[in-house]
Amino acid sequence: MFSDKNGRLVFAYDAEQLWIEAWGRNAIRVRATKASSMPAENWALLNPAHNKAAINIKDELATLINGQIKATVTKRGKLTVRDGNGKLLLEEFTRHRRDLTDPKCSALEIEAREFKPIIGGDYHLTARFESLDPKEKIYGMGQYQQPYLDIKGTQVELAHRNSQASVPFAVSSRGYGFLWNNPSIGSAVFGKNIMSFEALSTKALDYWVVTGEAPMQIVEAYAEATGKVPMMPEYGLGFWQCKLRYQTQEELLKVAREYKRLKLPIDLIVIDFFHWPKQGDWRFDETYWPDPDAMVKELQDMGIELMVSIWPTVDRKSVNYKEMLEKGYLIRTERGERIAMTFQGVTVHFDPTNPASRQYVWGKAKKNYYSKGIKVFWLDEAEPEYSVYDFENYRYHLGSNVAIGNIYPREYSRTFYDGMTEEGQTSVVNLVRCAWAGSQKYGALVWSGDIASSWTSLRDQLAAGLSMGMAGIPWWTTDIGGFHGGDPNDPKFRELFVRWFQWGAFCPVMRLHGDREPRQAKVGTTGGASCCSGADNEVWSYGPEVFEICKKYMELREELRPYTRKLMMEAHEKGSPVIRTLFYEFPEDATCWEVEVQYMYGDKYLCCPIYEEGQTQTRVYLPKLASGGKWKRLWSEDTFQGGASVTVDSPLQDMPVFVRP
Numbered sequence: 001m002f003s004d005k006n007g008r009l010v011f012a013y014d015a016e017q018l019w020i021e022a023w024g025r026n027a028i029r030v031r032a033t034k035a036s037s038m039p040a041e042n043w044a045l046l047n048p049a050h051n052k053a054a055i056n057i058k059d060e061l062a063t064l065i066n067g068q069i070k071a072t073v074t075k076r077g078k079l080t081v082r083d084g085n086g087k088l089l090l091e092e093f094t095r096h097r098r099d100l101t102d103p104k105c106s107a108l109e110i111e112a113r114e115f116k117p118i119i120g121g122d123y124h125l126t127a128r129f130e131s132l133d134p135k136e137k138i139y140g141m142g143q144y145q146q147p148y149l150d151i152k153g154t155q156v157e158l159a160h161r162n163s164q165a166s167v168p169f170a171v172s173s174r175g176y177g178f179l180w181n182n183p184s185i186g187s188a189v190f191g192k193n194i195m196s197f198e199a200l201s202t203k204a205l206d207y208w209v210v211t212g213e214a215p216m217q218i219v220e221a222y223a224e225a226t227g228k229v230p231m232m233p234e235y236g237l238g239f240w241q242c243k244l245r246y247q248t249q250e251e252l253l254k255v256a257r258e259y260k261r262l263k264l265p266i267d268l269i270v271i272d273f274f275h276w277p278k279q280g281d282w283r284f285d286e287t288y289w290p291d292p293d294a295m296v297k298e299l300q301d302m303g304i305e306l307m308v309s310i311w312p313t314v315d316r317k318s319v320n321y322k323e324m325l326e327k328g329y330l331i332r333t334e335r336g337e338r339i340a341m342t343f344q345g346v347t348v349h350f351d352p353t354n355p356a357s358r359q360y361v362w363g364k365a366k367k368n369y370y371s372k373g374i375k376v377f378w379l380d381e382a383e384p385e386y387s388v389y390d391f392e393n394y395r396y397h398l399g400s401n402v403a404i405g406n407i408y409p410r411e412y413s414r415t416f417y418d419g420m421t422e423e424g425q426t427s428v429v430n431l432v433r434c435a436w437a438g439s440q441k442y443g444a445l446v447w448s449g450d451i452a453s454s455w456t457s458l459r460d461q462l463a464a465g466l467s468m469g470m471a472g473i474p475w476w477t478t479d480i481g482g483f484h485g486g487d488p489n490d491p492k493f494r495e496l497f498v499r500w501f502q503w504g505a506f507c508p509v510m511r512l513h514g515d516r517e518p519r520q521a522k523v524g525t526t527g528g529a530s531c532c533s534g535a536d537n538e539v540w541s542y543g544p545e546v547f548e549i550c551k552k553y554m555e556l557r558e559e560l561r562p563y564t565r566k567l568m569m570e571a572h573e574k575g576s577p578v579i580r581t582l583f584y585e586f587p588e589d590a591t592c593w594e595v596e597v598q599y600m601y602g603d604k605y606l607c608c609p610i611y612e613e614g615q616t617q618t619r620v621y622l623p624k625l626a627s628g629g630k631w632k633r634l635w636s637e638d639t640f641q642g643g644a645s646v647t648v649d650s651p652l653q654d655m656p657v658f659v660r661p
Helices: 215-226 251-259 292-301 321-326 355-366 409-422 453-469 491-504 544-559 561-574
Strands: 004-005 009-012 015-024 027-033 056-057 061-066 069-074 080-081 088-091 113-117 123-132 140-143 153-156 165-172 176-180 186-190 194-200 204-213 239-241 268-271 305-310 313-315 347-351 376-379 388-390 395-397 430-432 444-447 510-512 600-601 605-607 617-622 632-635 639-641 642-647 658-661
Touching: 004 056, 009 061, 009 069, 015 061, 015 069, 015 113, 027 376, 069 204, 088 123, 088 176, 088 204, 123 204, 140 453, 153 165, 153 194, 165 215, 165 453, 176 444, 186 600, 204 215, 215 453, 239 251, 239 544, 292 305, 321 453, 347 639, 355 409, 376 409, 409 430, 453 491, 491 510, 491 544, 510 544, 544 561, 544 605, 639 642
Parallel strands: 239 268, 239 510, 268 305, 305 376, 376 430, 430 444
Antiparallel strands: 004 009, 009 015, 015 027, 027 204, 056 061, 061 069, 069 080, 080 088, 113 123, 123 194, 140 165, 153 186, 165 176, 176 204, 186 194, 313 347, 600 605, 605 658, 617 642, 632 639, 632 658
């Protein structure tokens, strides 16, 4: 029943094996399966540097202790986890009669680890845990389009969609972190009565638990377990200009020249999608981009880096389609035609889970982009919804009635991460729409997808960005102004744009993007010209008043460059979020656990974005300062005592920001 196998506590009963082992300091990994053998994949987890534990086996129960975490398994297989002080962190939810001494013995016949067989050898898995405190607060789990920072009482889908990134690591106010280490599509429920995780198709239960005295310790331990971001290159610290889309080489250079003429700080400009002849060509269309080498050189002479969008789609008319098909570099369908998308052509995705396919695409990008001095890639997943992935056989099962995209984010980023590191690059930036646990170590800069240009959408992005930080993804950004629509000549949209821009100056990456109205006219009839561009989206496109406000915040971002560089170093060395919840910096201040509309930019700047039209006064909470000092408002001599709420003016030209002494 119980055994100690090389420092791993094993419980076996009937067809099930349960493995518990130390996996890093104060952390354990729990696996279970009813298959003939336990899968070998580590998924998001790295091999631990510390994995020694004390195991004690008795007739009635067995325990494993690793530092400040203790796991106990009863003779009927029920698992509980406590911290070093004996506080109960996790308790499996069981309701059956196999252990009559359990206070929760019940005739309901509900298993904590429920494996329902699926034809083909996998299982539909549900893992259930007691909700130990209805007032528990839970944070993280990735990016969801909702305003809730505390996700206790919510259900989230474990799947990737355009503007949704499932990164299944959660931090609890009870002092633990929990990674659902399973890439299957499913769901997670954080109810008052039960916490559960579901995988629609898997071979094993797999999760990781760590305990710590404060959220900062827990998040840093998670970064040790799953990997840390590279050091952000210098061009990631300033302002990025983007729109949907620059249609010609001359149009893009005209914009770059204007930024320099106006002496505005700018680090990078983006060439978005359909700069290619056909999807899957992975090169510039010479009709509209006649001399990329000269273009890149002029930009670099101006001190501006260039980013290009790389789509995973391959058109049947692409010059590379036939070769990729013959060599098995494309995803395959379970039924129906091998067509993944019909947007601007009949296309299928390259298979990033195939190392040879990754190498092939990187080779094209290296020849046509990287060799020209372009080292920053926008890895767009091409309108993702979700895909069901068979990890054992390394292929995709694509239903004929499902809109497919969302190439497995980690493997997609690796296409460029691996290639660029081979070239000796120590800093890699992959702008991606989705990520999973561990994606951070591949240089994943996640943006929040094609979101609405609205006040409610703005509010949702703050929760999304903070949750991504708590889930171990420090590099995160959003489309300033939102993506869908917005007319630069509309006074109402200009106000929203200003508030978004002000907040963007205090995001990990400050990036202006959007598909503005009215649409531009086509510039040609061949290649990518079939995909029209949106209206102008530069800071001068919104009128002189808005321009002056944007200029103020762009210059502020430039002044913050040394500080932002420090934050990026903390992310690289410790896994620290760049934007942080108040309780992350002030865990002893109970009020900070209740505040969801403010945040910290690093440890110094308290930011209070504006989320409502016409708002000119804002109520803010200033956390208690252990030093006894006072908060100072940015661009003002006003100071405020910590541990209290105050009402401050917030005119259009000024987002409230307070500086920690």
